[in-house]
Amino acid sequence: MEQAEIIALIQQELPRLVAQDPSLRDFVLRTVSELYLPRREADIKFDRILEELRRDREEQSRRWEQQERKWEEQVHRWHEQDRKWEEQVHRWHEQDRRWEEQARRWEQQERKWEEQVRRWEQQERKWEEQVRRWHEQDRRWEEQDRRWHEQLAEIRRLDKRFESTIGALSARWGIASETSFRNALAGILTESFGVEVLNLTLYDHEGEVLGRPDQVELDLIIKNGLTIACEIKSSIDKAGMYIFDRKVTFYARHHQRQIDRKIVISPMVDPRARPVAEALGIEIYSYADAVEGL
Template sequence: MEQAEIIALIQRELPRLIAQDPSLRDFVLRTVSELYVPRREADIKFDRILDELRRDREEQARRWEEQARRWQEQDRKWEEQARRWEEQDRRWQEQARRWEQQDQRWQEQARRWEEQDRRWQEQARRWEEQARRWEQQDQRWEEQARRWEEQDRRWHEQLAEIRRLDKRFESTIGALGARWGIASETSFRNALVGILTESFGVEVLNLTLYDQEGEVFGRPDQVELDLIIKNGLTIACEIKSSIDKAGMYIFDRKVNFYARHHQRQIDRKIVISPMVDPRARPVAEALGIEIYSYADAVEGL
């Protein structure tokens, strides 16, 4: 018989024979046991495989969920980054626009600087020209200063000569003035004595006293005083070519010195002078001194 026929015969008869003869079943089981795993062991292996597959599936699901979470987080980061990139791109565009405007300004400023530099160069040229002119002018001024210095030296020499002559003239004029003042005072006093004594019967006295204590001048000295006496009325008179504030105080002290030491009342105090210092008039008014100057007249004698 052919192998195919034998196989067909076994497939047809084997189930019936196994059912009729248990020993045959055992033989078949022993024969195929080496090729197939027992059912329980197969179930255990199958369950273990299923568990491993389940665990693998769960682990894979967990990994997929973790990966999905990471992908979501990454998507969020990408969206955030995209938003940042978009914002940055907007800023870059704005900055680029500003840079463009700034570049235009710089170009305009560079043009202005270039124009200003041209002007400065032109101004520098003018300054150099002006400096050259100033240098020439300075040389002229130095020459002029040298001339002025020489002229100033001559003027100082002439001024010194003028001052020397002026001192001589001043000394001469002063001496003449002093002599003229003394002569005028003496002449006026003599005339006053002659007129009042001879024509009006008035007694005129020129007294020379000695101030031992220095009450009048602050040190011992002679004191001269003119007195006019009529019918018991005593008038102290000071005749001066010129008088100032100090002269008024001295005249008042001379009068007080005479009245105190001679126990005599002075009814009037009169100053006769053609030149009275304006500052002496308030002093005379405060001291009760009458002033007669220029065309003033002495009345009531």
């Protein structure tokens, strides 16, 4: 034991021992009086020592009380910490339970996902098979479409040939019909009514009628000084009306002869040509019976 510890122990225990043991008190007094001071002074000194010891003891008691309060506060903090720790452990347990529940849900979800992926894979295989069938069908359709196009091209080729043939036949029929009707009309009018019928072929050097130099045909009916220009066509449209009017104008100017009437005889007259004929002063007859008024 160190000297300082011995002194502190004496200071702590000596007052209690002196109070309990008179012999010790006398011993202390004798020792003090013999070594240091007279009794009076020793008493004063001793009282001072006792007072210091008392103060030291009070200070020590105060320190012990402070230390005890600190200890109690520390114990309280430990209890509070234990409570918090228990709450934290409880939260951890609760969190562990939640994690276990969540893990269970994840496992269920994973099983469902695997099942869904399996279904998707099955569906994908079905789609691949369907796409393969579609591709096969597309190839068949392409082949069928190619055949259709070939057949359509053949039909169009035949149609063009038929149209050309029919057009040629129509043209021949129209020309033959016009010529036959012109000859018949000329014969009837000449022999039965004493009318002069002329079929003129003129050459337009300046291209006044057709826009370029070409031959121009014109039928004239003459009776008692009356001159009638006649156009006999299997069919006629707006352009035909304008051309007929230009032929009449061309003949009248170059031959210095007045045309009294302009007549178009045709079984097929385009409805759009009728207003043109009316504006140009052209009479239209759709049937041969209509010329009886001549």
